Amino acid sequence: MSADTLNSDEKTSTFPITEVNRVKRVPDRGRYDKKTVYEILDAALVCHIAYVIDGRPYCTPTGFWREGDHLYWHGSSASRMIRTQGKGLEVCLTVTHVDSLVMARSGFHHSINYRAAMVFGHAHIVEDKDEKLKLMDSFVDRIYPGRSKLIRQPTPQEFKATTMMSMVIETASAKIRDKHVDDEEEDYAGVPAWSALYPITQVLGAPSDCVRQLPGLSRPDDMVDFEPGAPLDQVMSKTYRRTFGSPAAD
Amino acid sequence: MSADTLNSDEKTSTFPITEVNRVKRVPDRGRYDKKTVYEILDAALVCHIAYVIDGRPYCTPTGFWREGDHLYWHGSSASRMIRTQGKGLEVCLTVTHVDSLVMARSGFHHSINYRAAMVFGHAHIVEDKDEKLKLMDSFVDRIYPGRSKLIRQPTPQEFKATTMMSMVIETASAKIRDKHVDDEEEDYAGVPAWSALYPITQVLGAPSDCVRQLPGLSRPDDMVDFEPGAPLDQVMSKTYRRTFGSPAAD
Numbered sequence: 001m002s003a004d005t006l007n008s009d010e011k012t013s014t015f016p017i018t019e020v021n022r023v024k025r026v027p028d029r030g031r032y033d034k035k036t037v038y039e040i041l042d043a044a045l046v047c048h049i050a051y052v053i054d055g056r057p058y059c060t061p062t063g064f065w066r067e068g069d070h071l072y073w074h075g076s077s078a079s080r081m082i083r084t085q086g087k088g089l090e091v092c093l094t095v096t097h098v099d100s101l102v103m104a105r106s107g108f109h110h111s112i113n114y115r116a117a118m119v120f121g122h123a124h125i126v127e128d129k130d131e132k133l134k135l136m137d138s139f140v141d142r143i144y145p146g147r148s149k150l151i152r153q154p155t156p157q158e159f160k161a162t163t164m165m166s167m168v169i170e171t172a173s174a175k176i177r178d179k180h181v182d183d184e185e186e187d188y189a190g191v192p193a194w195s196a197l198y199p200i201t202q203v204l205g206a207p208s209d210c211v212r213q214l215p216g217l218s219r220p221d222d223m224v225d226f227e228p229g230a231p232l233d234q235v236m237s238k239t240y241r242r243t244f245g246s247p248a249a250d
Numbered sequence: 251m252s253a254d255t256l257n258s259d260e261k262t263s264t265f266p267i268t269e270v271n272r273v274k275r276v277p278d279r280g281r282y283d284k285k286t287v288y289e290i291l292d293a294a295l296v297c298h299i300a301y302v303i304d305g306r307p308y309c310t311p312t313g314f315w316r317e318g319d320h321l322y323w324h325g326s327s328a329s330r331m332i333r334t335q336g337k338g339l340e341v342c343l344t345v346t347h348v349d350s351l352v353m354a355r356s357g358f359h360h361s362i363n364y365r366a367a368m369v370f371g372h373a374h375i376v377e378d379k380d381e382k383l384k385l386m387d388s389f390v391d392r393i394y395p396g397r398s399k400l401i402r403q404p405t406p407q408e409f410k411a412t413t414m415m416s417m418v419i420e421t422a423s424a425k426i427r428d429k430h431v432d433d434e435e436e437d438y439a440g441v442p443a444w445s446a447l448y449p450i451t452q453v454l455g456a457p458s459d460c461v462r463q464l465p466g467l468s469r470p471d472d473m474v475d476f477e478p479g480a481p482l483d484q485v486m487s488k489t490y491r492r493t494f495g496s497p498a499a500d
Contacts, residue, residue: 020306025325045362046348050300050309056270057307059300059344061366075275094309098296098452106401107390108408112295116311140357150443151356152434158358181460184402188460193400194467195460200482202348205449210431210438217444232450 005042005244010034020120021173031174040117040174041066042240043233044095045143049073051091051123064093065142066169067244071119072126072135075163088122091167097233101198105183105191112177113197119172126164135164138243145242146222202232255292255494260284270370271423281424290367290424291316292490293483294345295393299323301341301373314343315392316419317494321369322376322385325413338372341417347483351448355433355441362427363447369422376414385414388493395492396472452482 014032015021023030031037041047047064050057064073071093099113126132136159137148154162181195206228207219219226225238264282265271273280281287291297297314300307314323321343349363376382386409387398404412431445456478457469469476475488 045351046346046364048298048300048309048311048344048346050298050307050342052302052305052307055302056340056370057300057302057342059298059309059342059368061298061344061346061364063362090306092300092307092309094298094311096296096298096311100455101295101393103394103397104401106404106408107386107398108404108412110390110393112313114296114311118309120306136357140360143351143360144353147353147443148357150441151354152437152441154356154358158356162358180458181462183460183462187402188462189464191400191402192464192467193397194469195463196457196469197460198457198476199455200452201455202450202452205350205451207446207448208430210433210445210447212431212433212438213445214439214442217442219444219446226448 005241006035006038010038015171015173017173018171021118021171023173023175026175026177029175029177031176032172034172036174036176037117037119037172038066039237040097040115041071041095041119043097043115043237045232045236047073047093047095049091049093049123051089063139063143065139065240067138069169071121071167071169072139073165074139075125075165088124088167091121091123093119093121093167097202098200099178100200102177102181103193103195103197104181105187105193105195109181109183109187112200113179115174115176115178117172117174119167119169121167121170123165123167126166129159132162132164133159135166136162139164141243143236143239144223145239146220150220204228204230204232204235255491256285256288260288265421265423267423268421271368271421273423273425276425276427279425279427281426282422284422286424286426287367287369287422288316289487290347290365291321291345291369293347293365293487295482295486297323297343297345299341299343299373301339313389313393315389315490317388319419321371321417321419322389323415324389325375325415338374338417341371341373343369343371343417347452348450349428350450352427352431353443353445353447354431355437355443355445359431359433359437362450363429365424365426365428367422367424369417369419371417371420373415373417376416379409382412382414383409385416386412389414391493393486393489394473395489396470400470454478454480454482454485 013034097115102111263284347365352361
């Protein structure tokens with residue numbers, strides 16, 4: 001993955017390590033630099049958000065995207081709660097890419113390869129109407145570059161029915177496993193179990209046109225990255241760069 | 251997906267709908283029957299778990315599996331907390347399968363197809379040594395049928411370093427979107443935007459042997475489901491049934 005969309009601060013900065021974001025289990029897999037965290041986020045379509053209502057934890061999957069040090073997503077069932085909380089709702093937003101299964105010669109060394117990012121902050125509802133309208137376009141364009149200009153704009157009812165959430169990234173960490181089978185030395189010769197790594201990839205299939213497609217329409221040039229068989233994380237990274245481009249700071 | 255591993259209670263029961271598990275956003279996508287929830291869980295390799303420490307939410311990805319109305323996974327950084335909590339740590343465990351991108355003629359009707367399950371309960375550490383040892387085997391066999399018999403058993407150090415978590419499913423819900431583009435009637439003819447559904451599938455690649463493989467070893471017959479190109483959710487459903495079989499209650 002390249003880092004075309006990262007400015008110089010994002011390419012070199014790291015998040016301070018505290019009790020909140022420190023990777024505790026297998027700590028040598030932890031990363032705290034913005035570049036690693038942001039590239040994991042920008043390659044994802046969906047995240048999982050943890051939040052607390054009445055002392056109880058909830059974990060909700062949702063589409064999201066990043067702009068600078070902000071994350072955005074659609075409102076959830078927590079929206080009613082958030083409206084009453086001036087300081088925002090504390091959340092942990094996590095993205096996980098699963099890259100492979102790793103079959104070792106002991107249970108202890110079985111693993112998966114993955115790239116995960118955990119981001120911490122306080123979620124707010126975007127109340128400003130102009131900002132919200134702009135973000136609704138960005139949500140579409142982040143996945144499908146240029147698409148907001150092709151589709152119908154929101155009606156007043158749709159605008160009202162949509163809750164847009166915003167969060168400043170206060171701290172974050174990433175955790176990555178990216179290696180092959182790694183067994184105890186004595187097990188390589190001593191355990192006659194077939195050991196291997198199975199890659200796992202989330203891929204796009206061939207598009208299925210809407211049955212009521214108007215004649216003469218086909219995939220827009222802006223969607224050139226949507227090739228059947230392409231890995232979704234690569235498509236998302238490319239569409240992200242296509243929409244948000246290279247920052248002036250570079 | 252078939253439901254071979256579900257007993258008759260699991261095939262017909264539903265979770266009571268309360269404020270905790272009720273699907274609030276797009277409620278007609280909500281499902282509360284055990285069959286739907288359990289099939290989503292049993293098709294997954296990884297879940298995301300939300301929990302609260304010192305009032306702050308965390309969202310951790312991890313491997314897991316189901317046996318009856320219990321869920322199991324490896325201990326996380328929350329383990330220290332849990333040891334001190336007799337009643338267990340309240341968690342929300344969520345599984346999400348992403349099935350397609352849905353491009354509509356308005357931003358409002360853009361969507362993804364997905365199958366998600368949210369499960370609520372209290373997590374405990376498995377303290378019984380025999381149960382823990384059995385579960386460590388099940389964790390391997392759930393993914394790779396029969397593999398626990400091929401590999402080296404845990405050393406005392408590995409056993410001690412492993413924390414196994416257990417949770418009774420107290421309540422749950424599923425949420426599913428499974429349809430094509432669904433636009434406002436006037437937009438089909440009125441908006442000249444190419445509209446389509448892109449399938450998304452998580453697939454297995456071809457295995458990469460450990461470079462220190464002993465001669466003469468190859469993929470065991472028990473792993474017949476691990477065909478390169480196979481969708482991971484289908485592989486996980488098949489290996490689940492292969493390991494846990496059909497319950498006597500059927």
